[in-house]
Amino acid sequence: QVTLRESAPALVKPTETLTLTCAFSGFSLNTTKMCVSWIRQPPGKALEWLARIDWDDDKYYSPSLRTRLTISKNTSKNQVVLTMTNMDPLDTATYFCARMPNMIRGYMDVWGKGTTVTVSS
Amino acid sequence: QSVLTQPPSVSAAPGQKVTISCSGSSSNIGSMSVSWYQQLPGTAPKLLIYDNNKRPSEIPDRFSGSKSRTSASLVITGLQPGDEADYYCGTWDSTLSAHVFGAGTQVTVL
Numbered sequence: 001q002v003t004l005r006e007s008a009p010a011l012v013k014p015t016e017t018l019t020l021t022c023a024f025s026g027f028s029l030n031t032t033k034m035c036v037s038w039i040r041q042p043p044g045k046a047l048e049w050l051a052r053i054d055w056d057d058d059k060y061y062s063p064s065l066r067t068r069l070t071i072s073k074n075t076s077k078n079q080v081v082l083t084m085t086n087m088d089p090l091d092t093a094t095y096f097c098a099r100m101p102n103m104i105r106g107y108m109d110v111w112g113k114g115t116t117v118t119v120s121s
Numbered sequence: 122q123s124v125l126t127q128p129p130s131v132s133a134a135p136g137q138k139v140t141i142s143c144s145g146s147s148s149n150i151g152s153m154s155v156s157w158y159q160q161l162p163g164t165a166p167k168l169l170i171y172d173n174n175k176r177p178s179e180i181p182d183r184f185s186g187s188k189s190r191t192s193a194s195l196v197i198t199g200l201q202p203g204d205e206a207d208y209y210c211g212t213w214d215s216t217l218s219a220h221v222f223g224a225g226t227q228v229t230v231l
Binding site for chain 1: 153154164166219
């Protein structure tokens with residue numbers, strides 16, 4: 001059974017750095033073409049893709065957030081970590097991680113439940 | 122402003138059909154596979170359609186997808202109250218080197 005679970009501080013202050021962790025089970029990021037994406041959703045708004053890391057450690061970022069994001073993986077721990085610097089109240093959102101079993105076909109077949117992050121002083 | 126354009130809302134009576142469109146360009150829908158996601162209130166998105174028209178095994182055949190040139194569509198037939206949700210299309214954009222989603226379509230069962 002494939003599962004993903006996101007974790008992060010529920011509250012961060014403006015200008016701080018947010019660290020999001022996606023712990024997964026039931027698959028390996030060593031598998032050819034496997035990847036994991038991060039997606040966020042501000043309250044009442046649409047999904048926004050943030051970043052993706054591939055089985056071969058290729059990394060892709062949202063063009064609008066590229067300078068603030070860093071994605072990494074720990075294959076032995078089955079974790080993907082996303083850091084976002086210089087947090088702003090507009091970054092208040094629910095953050096999801098999702099498995100993408102084939103980077104070329106580009107679909108997210110299993111999602112975590114999400115973790116809600118509020119940015120406020 | 123989303124790269125992929127979806128109608129904000131569609132509605133129909135129970136048992137009827139709704140079609141949700143997703144319009145893009147040659148750098149995304151025109152050259153990449155499209156997927157569709159259902160998000161029920163307060164829950165994570167769920168994969169409905171992948172590779173333009175394939176359904177995961179647990180998704181009923183009331184949901185179908187298609188693609189033509191730079192547009193894609195999701196059709197829901199035999200509409201049920203439990204289908205009330207937000208629906209998103211998504212794909213890869215080769216110019217942006219980024220995954221893109223539509224702004225979402227809210228389906229209301231009258």
